[in-house]
Amino acid sequence: MYQFVTGPLAWLAFIIFFFGLVLRIVLYVRGLDWKLDRVTYSVNVSYGIKGAIRSIIFWIFPFGTRSMRKNPVFTVMVFVFHIGLLITPVFLLAHNVILEEKWGISFWTLPETVSDILTIAVIVSALFLILRRIALPEVRIITNAYDYLLMVISTAPFITGFLAYHQVSGYEFWLILHILSAEVMLVAIPFTKLSHMVLFFLSRGQLGMDYGIKRGGMKGYNLSW
Amino acid sequence: MAEGTLCNRKMINTREALLELLADKSGKLYYEEMNQLDVQTNALAETIRATCKSRIRTWLEICTHCGLCAESCFFYLANNNDPKQVPSYKIQSTLGEIVKRKGNVDNAFMQMTMDTAWAKCTCCNRCGMYCPMGIDMGVMFGYLRGLCFSQGFVPWEMKIGSGMHRIFRAQMDVTVEDWVETCDWMREEWEDDYPGLEIPVDKKGADIIYTVNAREAKHYPEDIAEAAVLFHLAGENWTVPSEGWELTSLAMFAGDWEACKMQVETVYDAMYRLNPKQMVATECGHAYRATVLEGPYWAGLKTGKPPVDSIHYVEWVADALRTGKLKIDPDKKIKEPVTYQDSCNYIRSGGLSDAAREIMSYIAEDFREMTPNREHNFCCGGGGGLNGIGRYRQERNAGLKVKRDQILASGAKLVVSPCHNCWDAIRDLEEVYEDGIRWSFLKPLLLKMVIVPEHLKPAESEAT
Amino acid sequence: MKQLRLVFILVIAGIMAASIVWSQEQENLEGAMDLKSREFGQHQRSQVRFDHYLHETIVRCRVCHHDFYVFSNRNEGKGSKCATCHKREINKDIPIPLLTAFHNRCKGCHENYIKWGRASGPVMCGTCHIKT
Numbered sequence: 001m002y003q004f005v006t007g008p009l010a011w012l013a014f015i016i017f018f019f020g021l022v023l024r025i026v027l028y029v030r031g032l033d034w035k036l037d038r039v040t041y042s043v044n045v046s047y048g049i050k051g052a053i054r055s056i057i058f059w060i061f062p063f064g065t066r067s068m069r070k071n072p073v074f075t076v077m078v079f080v081f082h083i084g085l086l087i088t089p090v091f092l093l094a095h096n097v098i099l100e101e102k103w104g105i106s107f108w109t110l111p112e113t114v115s116d117i118l119t120i121a122v123i124v125s126a127l128f129l130i131l132r133r134i135a136l137p138e139v140r141i142i143t144n145a146y147d148y149l150l151m152v153i154s155t156a157p158f159i160t161g162f163l164a165y166h167q168v169s170g171y172e173f174w175l176i177l178h179i180l181s182a183e184v185m186l187v188a189i190p191f192t193k194l195s196h197m198v199l200f201f202l203s204r205g206q207l208g209m210d211y212g213i214k215r216g217g218m219k220g221y222n223l224s225w
Numbered sequence: 226m227a228e229g230t231l232c233n234r235k236m237i238n239t240r241e242a243l244l245e246l247l248a249d250k251s252g253k254l255y256y257e258e259m260n261q262l263d264v265q266t267n268a269l270a271e272t273i274r275a276t277c278k279s280r281i282r283t284w285l286e287i288c289t290h291c292g293l294c295a296e297s298c299f300f301y302l303a304n305n306n307d308p309k310q311v312p313s314y315k316i317q318s319t320l321g322e323i324v325k326r327k328g329n330v331d332n333a334f335m336q337m338t339m340d341t342a343w344a345k346c347t348c349c350n351r352c353g354m355y356c357p358m359g360i361d362m363g364v365m366f367g368y369l370r371g372l373c374f375s376q377g378f379v380p381w382e383m384k385i386g387s388g389m390h391r392i393f394r395a396q397m398d399v400t401v402e403d404w405v406e407t408c409d410w411m412r413e414e415w416e417d418d419y420p421g422l423e424i425p426v427d428k429k430g431a432d433i434i435y436t437v438n439a440r441e442a443k444h445y446p447e448d449i450a451e452a453a454v455l456f457h458l459a460g461e462n463w464t465v466p467s468e469g470w471e472l473t474s475l476a477m478f479a480g481d482w483e484a485c486k487m488q489v490e491t492v493y494d495a496m497y498r499l500n501p502k503q504m505v506a507t508e509c510g511h512a513y514r515a516t517v518l519e520g521p522y523w524a525g526l527k528t529g530k531p532p533v534d535s536i537h538y539v540e541w542v543a544d545a546l547r548t549g550k551l552k553i554d555p556d557k558k559i560k561e562p563v564t565y566q567d568s569c570n571y572i573r574s575g576g577l578s579d580a581a582r583e584i585m586s587y588i589a590e591d592f593r594e595m596t597p598n599r600e601h602n603f604c605c606g607g608g609g610g611l612n613g614i615g616r617y618r619q620e621r622n623a624g625l626k627v628k629r630d631q632i633l634a635s636g637a638k639l640v641v642s643p644c645h646n647c648w649d650a651i652r653d654l655e656e657v658y659e660d661g662i663r664w665s666f667l668k669p670l671l672l673k674m675v676i677v678p679e680h681l682k683p684a685e686s687e688a689t
Numbered sequence: 690m691k692q693l694r695l696v697f698i699l700v701i702a703g704i705m706a707a708s709i710v711w712s713q714e715q716e717n718l719e720g721a722m723d724l725k726s727r728e729f730g731q732h733q734r735s736q737v738r739f740d741h742y743l744h745e746t747i748v749r750c751r752v753c754h755h756d757f758y759v760f761s762n763r764n765e766g767k768g769s770k771c772a773t774c775h776k777r778e779i780n781k782d783i784p785i786p787l788l789t790a791f792h793n794r795c796k797g798c799h800e801n802y803i804k805w806g807r808a809s810g811p812v813m814c815g816t817c818h819i820k821t
Contacts, residue, residue: 216576
């Protein structure tokens, strides 16, 4: 079982993840239409690029925008969640050891305690985000089962990973479940709204181009996000 | 395929059809017929297939349902944080559903969609600035209005507006003759006070081509005279076109993209014909957006710009005051607290907030910002055509509350509002709430405080 | 009196049984060793208990001790250890770091045995690095 989930299944998951995301990027860019979107993407390129970069930069740093400053607790939780979600798996010691053995590559690795704290942070912030969905009427009304499913898909590898790392009873079961849930997540990313992993940058960039080209950017005005 | 005689999918292209629609007072019969109007689901599906591309589809898909857009929407705030006013909810439950069901929706759904698209969103685009994913729901509502229009589910006034543009190339029944006569009449009325005042029509190669909002021609002709006087005092070489003088676009509010194209092309034709150096647009928000920002795309101009450099009136005023073309009498500056209504369409969507501040620094001694301001300012409450739709008067009036609170909090009773829509909304706000708020365009204020150079003053005829 | 004798026999039997178990454990401990190295400094994961006796019966010494003639125990404990050559970081003489050397020798071999369809040892992280 372990051989299967870390062998062919892992390959399959990574291939679907990678090519799926490339496909999403290609389809998005090909679907842009200067006339329908009313943005001259390929004519006023320098304005477009400037707008896109501003739009992404301001939104990628915590409290970079008015929207985030107005919702400090949410902002902190969302950033903790995403930083944990991205940093932990990539820089986890055990993952890098396996990576080194299988492909001969490895990144800088986190001390185990730090990974442990990050994992707990992901789980706690996920819990916060779920409770927020239930507690706030303006979020509840737009929340559906799909949102909870995605929350489960994206935090399951962390919960199972945490249990496996601490070797609670049934270690082998938890480790296999950890690997499977991570593979489910990888496969889900291109096909669900988890695709915002790349589409966030494209969508933000597009709106940045809109502002950078048409909505004041060419008048030399730098929108304050 | 049931269609009404008034409420249908046909475009208003003749005066007869327009008069017939206008005769139906408040659209009583029109809205009754709407209850019987079938939805052409196949046509709707085909339109979506052809025009709903990756940008909007991605927006609909990756909305993470975080709810940050809620507080960005003045309708949400004005309606006591009603969850049904959350922008994401409003667009997902209308356009989102239509796209998901591939156009397979019924009459009741389309009416609900219409009510949402026109009475719960003014396309102010504020939510787009508060969404982490860069989802601009105002843009999507604009697109949704186009879908509604194509199926005949459009408020009565909007249908009339688009018909006006199709027939008169103006949002009101003002013909070329009416327009030229109005200009002549205004010159005659005002030239005694300002000797040598001209309103040159169709002058080729002028520095400035000035274009207006049809309301000015029809209901507020003195606005044209004031503009003429200010150009006159500033010594500008300017003209107005006989055709292509109208900048506004109720067609844009209605989602009638074909009429939008027709309308802006008359303005661009005037530019080609008269070859001016620059176009100055009157104090109107959506007119600037329609003709200067969106128009080039409707007309298929690949540069994304109008044929000649086009600026908003506030840009011209800021420049005239900065360079001294217009001089302000310091004693006549506005002494009382005064605030500025940032119009969504040329501030948020046009980036002109600096020009507005510059003007206020020259003309006001106690300028008070609203909070929030500039591109973060709230819609006046009447944008996107909402001011003009009788069916949604209640919703509009409820939405005005946010602007009222903002104005009152600024401590100013005078609101400078260089946008017809904002101007109307603030006027109506005063009518509903009676706070003693006053509102004004820039032109009448400037005229009161500008220094008239000696050589332009009327000759002293009466000796004392 | 009969009852007292029964208790006595039971106690003796208990001690004997315990000692048998004890002696067996002793035997296991003799063959098992904790894999650790100063080269790592503080170990990040629990040390691995390695059953040397078991492996002696399965693989030849040189599979692991590829420098059999110089290694420590053949030279009165003064010969070389794994960490003598395999350092924490890669260097230009020895391209295999210590951690990888250990993992290749244990897990790598176990994986090969699994691939060949033979009985094999553990390959999952926590099955060797058992938390205490």
